[in-house]
Amino acid sequence: MGSREREILNDATHLKVERITKRFGDVVAVDSASFDVRRGEIHCLLGENGAGKSTLSQCLYGFYRPDAGKIHLNGIPVSYSSPRDAISRGVGMVHQHFVLVKTFSVIENIVLGTHEAGWSINLADARKRLAEICSRYEIEVDFNAIISRLSVGEQQWVEILKALYLGAELLILDEPTAALTPQESEKLFRIMRRITADSLSVILITHKLNEVMQSNRVTVLRKGKVVSTVETSGTSRTELTNLMVGRTVMFQPQRENLEKGGKILEVQGLKVRDDEGRLALNGVAFDLHANEILGIAGVAGNGQKELFEALVGARKIESGEIRLDSEDITNQTPRSAIDRGIGYIPDDRYRYGLVGDFTVEENMILGLQKAPAFSRHALLDFSRIGAFAAKGISDFEIVTPSIKAKTGNLSGGNAQKIILAREFWSTSCCLLANQPTRGLDVGVIEYVHKLLLKKCGEGFAILLASEELDDIISLSDRIGVMFKGEFMGIFDAGTVTIEQLGLLMAGQKILSSGQPIAADRI
Amino acid sequence: MFDIFQEAIVVSMLAASLRIATPLLLASIGELVVQRAGIWNLGIEGTMLMATYVAYVTAISSDSLMLGVLAAIIAGIAMNMVMALAATTFKINQFVTGLGLNLFAAGTTLFLYREALALYGTGNVKTIDPFDNLLIPLLSLLPYVGTILFSQQFLTYFAFLMVPVVWFFLYRTRYGLEIRSLGENPKALDTKGLSVSVRQYCALAFGGAMTGLAGAFLVLALTDRFVPGMTGGRGWLAVVIIIAGNWKPVPITFAVLVFAFLEAFQLQAQGIGIQIPYQVLLALPYVVAIIAMMGFRMRSEQPAHLGIPYHRE
Numbered sequence: 001m002g003s004r005e006r007e008i009l010n011d012a013t014h015l016k017v018e019r020i021t022k023r024f025g026d027v028v029a030v031d032s033a034s035f036d037v038r039r040g041e042i043h044c045l046l047g048e049n050g051a052g053k054s055t056l057s058q059c060l061y062g063f064y065r066p067d068a069g070k071i072h073l074n075g076i077p078v079s080y081s082s083p084r085d086a087i088s089r090g091v092g093m094v095h096q097h098f099v100l101v102k103t104f105s106v107i108e109n110i111v112l113g114t115h116e117a118g119w120s121i122n123l124a125d126a127r128k129r130l131a132e133i134c135s136r137y138e139i140e141v142d143f144n145a146i147i148s149r150l151s152v153g154e155q156q157w158v159e160i161l162k163a164l165y166l167g168a169e170l171l172i173l174d175e176p177t178a179a180l181t182p183q184e185s186e187k188l189f190r191i192m193r194r195i196t197a198d199s200l201s202v203i204l205i206t207h208k209l210n211e212v213m214q215s216n217r218v219t220v221l222r223k224g225k226v227v228s229t230v231e232t233s234g235t236s237r238t239e240l241t242n243l244m245v246g247r248t249v250m251f252q253p254q255r256e257n258l259e260k261g262g263k264i265l266e267v268q269g270l271k272v273r274d275d276e277g278r279l280a281l282n283g284v285a286f287d288l289h290a291n292e293i294l295g296i297a298g299v300a301g302n303g304q305k306e307l308f309e310a311l312v313g314a315r316k317i318e319s320g321e322i323r324l325d326s327e328d329i330t331n332q333t334p335r336s337a338i339d340r341g342i343g344y345i346p347d348d349r350y351r352y353g354l355v356g357d358f359t360v361e362e363n364m365i366l367g368l369q370k371a372p373a374f375s376r377h378a379l380l381d382f383s384r385i386g387a388f389a390a391k392g393i394s395d396f397e398i399v400t401p402s403i404k405a406k407t408g409n410l411s412g413g414n415a416q417k418i419i420l421a422r423e424f425w426s427t428s429c430c431l432l433a434n435q436p437t438r439g440l441d442v443g444v445i446e447y448v449h450k451l452l453l454k455k456c457g458e459g460f461a462i463l464l465a466s467e468e469l470d471d472i473i474s475l476s477d478r479i480g481v482m483f484k485g486e487f488m489g490i491f492d493a494g495t496v497t498i499e500q501l502g503l504l505m506a507g508q509k510i511l512s513s514g515q516p517i518a519a520d521r522i
Numbered sequence: 523m524f525d526i527f528q529e530a531i532v533v534s535m536l537a538a539s540l541r542i543a544t545p546l547l548l549a550s551i552g553e554l555v556v557q558r559a560g561i562w563n564l565g566i567e568g569t570m571l572m573a574t575y576v577a578y579v580t581a582i583s584s585d586s587l588m589l590g591v592l593a594a595i596i597a598g599i600a601m602n603m604v605m606a607l608a609a610t611t612f613k614i615n616q617f618v619t620g621l622g623l624n625l626f627a628a629g630t631t632l633f634l635y636r637e638a639l640a641l642y643g644t645g646n647v648k649t650i651d652p653f654d655n656l657l658i659p660l661l662s663l664l665p666y667v668g669t670i671l672f673s674q675q676f677l678t679y680f681a682f683l684m685v686p687v688v689w690f691f692l693y694r695t696r697y698g699l700e701i702r703s704l705g706e707n708p709k710a711l712d713t714k715g716l717s718v719s720v721r722q723y724c725a726l727a728f729g730g731a732m733t734g735l736a737g738a739f740l741v742l743a744l745t746d747r748f749v750p751g752m753t754g755g756r757g758w759l760a761v762v763i764i765i766a767g768n769w770k771p772v773p774i775t776f777a778v779l780v781f782a783f784l785e786a787f788q789l790q791a792q793g794i795g796i797q798i799p800y801q802v803l804l805a806l807p808y809v810v811a812i813i814a815m816m817g818f819r820m821r822s823e824q825p826a827h828l829g830i831p832y833h834r835e
Contacts, residue, residue, distance in 0.1 A: 061713075063713070064834075082715045084714070084715025084716070095709075101702075101703045101707045102706065102707070102826065103706055103823075104702075104703065108699060111699075112714065113716045114714070119697065121694070121695065121699060
């Protein structure tokens, strides 16, 4: 394509979506959605969980067939029966959860299923073409590396290369920064801008407002419907949030200034191995006081999960010491952790926090079934459990058809509130929260923040790990950054900037002037 | 006791090892492709048994061993297509389907066998004239090696030939790459617009054909007649062998040879009359299988998506 033709196409509409509807059974996931994407723009699809962003994009990629509506590409109406049709028309997709074969090399993942003649795999040609794409968009990745050895960021570049290698001109990225460090996200945006400068178009699906603000236009979805499409330059974060949620959201949680209380939890030289036997924690040490929230920033997978499991007795501690109110509780059992009043909000709520097939009331007392309040002589006392569950539902504003409803059918936010209700009831001293806002909507996140601050004000010691720097910064009294099983330092809130936290999360020590002073580098 | 280490006995024991290895190798190399495609087919025992029966009936009624082999292949494919339909199209639990196929094959073949006995009388069980050994010119004349390696059945040569063929297919061709990706992450292929189920059907067809050949070998080369339950756990052993061989063709071949040698050893030992209760000897390969299973807990190459039906969310 010549540069002149490119220019002509530049202002043209690349994709036009008209009244797309997609139903799953009785649920209308996308309800008559219309929007268009101009060639060469970054177009955001913004919305809460369940707003229909992902479903809509899967329709554009041919993964789902819409029940009604029309899709036009470059002015031509198209209909896909499989992703193959979409690919052949230049639509590429990067899925929210990477779709890579972990045991294959980068290049094998990229050439997988590409239709070239012959039986054998011609990697030499593929390598040449890939090198061209990489240099053009300044993407760096080792083609021979095995996927499982790559960082999350590098896997993201592979996903993008996969789409570009297939000849994508319209690239759909579904929540691409979910697991990236701030620096990697910035790099991703640089790549996106180079791609769009080349007259390709990008649809970016996200719920993060700072990313939305870097796009050209935004289409806001709420409950499957398009609320509106706006030019990014002519809008604000507040306006977008209100469009997305449908009401006004308070951004900054109110924090009281609290006196730090007595030392509750003391951790020293903690060494723990992960499931594969690798050292996941290498000498972690910190104190946790009453009336305090200690935030742990860091990309998931740097030992947070293992730290929390070690603290609640669910993982063997190789060396080191944990003290609760100066009592040695190293290698306690999970049962004694519950008895001691340590509350735990696990990172993967359906895997470690709830049983999806159980009812709401059963999950409300999961792990507490021995408590005299809920059972007598090995028999569950369902009248008391029901009353407890009903109170939890009203106190925590849990939306459920009944206390007997199957928990697996609730939304992520309501499921998380069940865990909160349960753990808040059983906790008497110390609350350990790993990624408590993961995958939740803005409104629920606001609610979780409020609850954590309230608990902190009541004298609890709270350990909070989150990948969302917003959580960490707005809630923590002190901030620790975890990288590869170690703390990169623990700082008083307010002495570190987001940029510095980002660098620490990527494992770089801050050396330049104006560096934060480690408040208590133990 | 040391009679067993006499020259002639060792040679015949090794030659027997290869013979015994043949059905195990055919079935496990075929099932390897199936498992690499993400389907944990526990129905091999049943597929093999069905194939032995069909091969036997076809061979005696047509008087042609080759037609028997062909029929066994078709029977093997047909059994695995049931698996494919259940596992791929209807996404039914693969273990349950596999176990069901085994029960179906055991019951059906026993029923048909008894009906035939009632019809023709117990004294009139027809036997077949099994395949002759295929002597490789010149090579079969070599001392020792000639007898052990180059005086075998054609299916034995074929089985060992399939090892490098399947290796090449899996690791050096586009289609092999696609099959392997199905066992690890089928969505990777689906999102590129390629059909997961077509490839799983093909893998199961190949596995069925190979297992069918294993059944044909049992009845047309190792013995001369069909006996109910004559597969005697070889299909299950193939499953164990794949795990012990860490889902790789060459280690699988090695595992097959170890099991086959143990089997040959226990047969020979029984024949010579070594003073060990024969039940112990009979159990030997299976005891080793259990030890091997425990020893190979590091299943580094086990396909990550093995046995899980693929759904588009």
